[in-house]
Amino acid sequence: MSEFTAPEVAKENIYWATIKNSRGLLITILLLAILPFIIALVDGQPFSELLSNDPGQSKFYQALMIEIFILAVYAISYDLIFGITGMISFGHAMFFGVGAYVTGIMFKSFGWSLLPTIGLVILAGIVNALIFGIVLPRVKGITWALVTLGIAEVFFIVIQSRELVDFAGAEIGLQGVTPPEYLNPVTERLRFYYLAMIFMILVYIFYKRFVNSPTGRVCIANRENENRAIMLGYNTFWYKLTALIISSVTAGLAGALHAIFHPIIRPDIAGLSFTIAALLMVLIGGVGTLSGALIGAATFRLLSFGLDRYLGGSSQIIIGIVYVGIVLYLPFGIVGTWNQRSVRRKEGREQLLRMFTGSKEKKQDENEE
Amino acid sequence: MENNIILESIKLRKEFGALVAVANVSIKVKANTIHSIIGPNGAGKTTYFNLLSGNLEPTSGRVIFKGRDITNLPLYRTAHLGIGRSFQITNIFPNLTVLENVRLASQALGKDNFKFIRDYRHFEQYEHRAYEVINQVGLTERALSQAISLPHGDKRKLELGMILAPDPELLLLDEPTAGMAAEEVPEIMELIQKVQKSGKKTVMLVEHNMNVVMSISDYISVMHQGQILAEGTPSEIASNEVVQSAYLGGLYSDLQVS
The missing domain is CATH 1.10.3470 (ABC transporter involved in vitamin B12 uptake, BtuC)
Incomplete structure (x- = not known):
């Protein structure tokens, strides 16, 4: 009764999990940081003009x-x-x-x-x-x-x-x-x-x-x-x-x-x-x-x-x-619904993977039998 | 002898307009016992329970916990004194995991509640305690599922776990088996008994089903129409004629004996 084991999920390193979960944030920061330059590129405005805040798109x-x-x-x-x-x-x-x-x-x-x-x-x-x-x-x-x-x-x-x-x-x-x-x-x-x-x-x-x-x-x-x-x-x-x-x-x-x-x-x-x-x-x-x-x-x-x-x-x-x-x-809003469906998306991906790779495993199983 | 009394109500009275729901009830609860309050429907058990737990303000009378008057303490203070309460209606954090429910319960009396920046998972002692309690109430398998998705019986176990997490001295339980399937009742009762025995705790139980408490209680108080009808050990109560007639319809026409 006194013995217990915490599930693995809870023991996962918190720092690593934080970094892994921050991928979206890092990508967003990067995109936002280069956004003015991208728009200038599309508009054909030289970067020197952009940096001196000249009017433009x-x-x-x-x-x-x-x-x-x-x-x-x-x-x-x-x-x-x-x-x-x-x-x-x-x-x-x-x-x-x-x-x-x-x-x-x-x-x-x-x-x-x-x-x-x-x-x-x-x-x-x-x-x-x-x-x-x-x-x-x-x-x-x-x-x-x-x-x-x-x-x-x-x-x-x-x-x-x-x-x-x-x-x-x-x-x-x-x-x-x-x-x-x-x-x-x-x-x-x-x-x-x-x-x-x-x-x-x-x-x-x-x-x-x-x-x-x-x-x-x-x-x-x-x-x-x-x-x-x-x-x-x-x-x-x-x-x-x-x-x-x-x-x-x-x-x-x-x-x-x-x-x-x-x-x-x-x-x-x-x-x-x-x-x-x-x-x-x-x-x-x-x-x-x-x-x-x-x-x-x-x-x-x-x-x-x-x-x-x-x-x-x-x-x-x-x-x-x-x-x-x-x-x-x-x-549940854009993010709320996305989070909710992410579980199902994961299952779907795994199913897809199984469709391609799983068939082989199945054959092996049959051979073993 | 006096030192043994952990909870005492002195002439506790609650009136709702003209209705006297609880009429000058005085009960002494001895430490390290299971003390049950039973009675037919409408006897005032839950009102009395709410007076003890602080959810209702009494019209008159006092509640003493370990020699301290707790009648008018704010609700959150009571928990810090070492009293855990559970109610008839299941009262959990529905959208959090079982683990998080219990973890929050064990964090409540700690000293880290006003730390803003550090991740809560760094405060491992609470999580550790939470797993301990989850294990104790037998929910280890479901630790990471959402509380709302649990079946009713497990929700009651979870609630019991939330009360146990801060390791209180006194448990006030209002119909812990309310709404549970009949075959689940013995399990939760055994759990309560085990918890009480292992941790030197006092349990005060309000029940309406007599059979449930007979086997596990040390003392029983029978309530009827806002008053204490009889007090004693289970065997005394079982042979008490006044109690029998109260339940069987002599004093009150209610066929609640199951």
Whole structure:
């Protein structure tokens, strides 16, 4: 009874498994890193022009990719509280909006430089998470979702108020933010591209590690069955708050990047529709998969970009239909469904192999008999 | 003698409006015993159990665990004192593996819960403990399958394993055999008995099926309409006429004797 053996799977070297499982990530990093050059090659633009940020197809698509990187960070931060920790928030856009507006206002009205601003964004993100978390011990589930909606709507109204027009620019949005020269999205686009890309990848790796840490596992337990987690002795409040803080800070940093990248910070980014966008991106990619959020963000942005370009105003209808299709036929999202079927794909491959090689073995068996 | 009492309820009372579900119940549970609470449907067993485990707040009365008042402790604190609880409704993490379910249970009382970066598989002591417990409850074969895919009986075993993982002193079990096929019941009861004997644990069992607990209990308290009708060893209870009439319909028309 006291003797037991752990299955081999569990004993597999963790480091080796991590590297093996990171193949996809490494390939993605490589592809993203050479993407501007590939586009320049296709466009016939010399690399010297590309490196000096001359206009061209590559520069145009870099901007699109930067938007995707920012959206991806925003989406993954939503996946942490929605897909991993199991809390539905309707106020997530506020996390993003706070980051964007703090950056914009500090740059424009107070003339702060980049680093102190980033520090303030992180601080604001923590405070923001605490505001959302303050009611967590009392309300759960959909009630908490409505509380977050309320808090976020207050912020949405405040940034559009007439009284703050000098700072936040009311409903037109915050204009005239001058980014630091070395991060100018127009003249230093390639550098901005790599910065946004590295930022996204670092966030992804950090999230991945967090989810696989003891704390992250408790967050998953909270999603699976909060009462059980409490009964086991976990004070789930702290875990939910931790997830909220991490999520809020990363979303805030994405917002800061957004504020530097875009000439106008529109109040829409703090509204409910932007929260729904996060939800959509996570649903498209696969809830609780992390990498799904990145793929969802790319799908989301590329779909609206492509369809807007060819269909103009009527593209919304098509986009809506595509979303319905995704939810109907890929209920677990792109990555979620892929993971689910990977077992069956493996079986299929083995079957194929057997069809070619197995016939020989069979004959041998018969001979032996 | 007093030192032997591990759990005590003092005049525990719960009212739901005009209904008195539990009326001033005082029970003393001796350490290292299996103490069962039985009674017909609607006797207030589960309400009483929820008062003990902290899921319900009593109208009045106190719960003492090892000389400490735990009546108003937050639910998660109780586990840290060494009390494991399982409920009538199976309560597991459905989409995680059996191993991960038990591993999380053994991690709960450790000191590594707020480590953000390091991979959870590096904290081997929890996984080690998890395998030990999985082996103990007889789920080694299914350690890597998803909890939701287990048959019902195995889910109950898993739940028992999750309670055992932090090595509690006191197990509170509310109908551990609820919903199980009749032939599976003896197996889980033997398991409970074995666990209790091997680890010097105290088990408090709420059951509604009398036959199940007769053989393994050291003490039995019979509940009826929110009150304790009789207390004693199984043989005393079996020969108690009041209890017989309570079950057979003298006091209560319920044919729950199986």
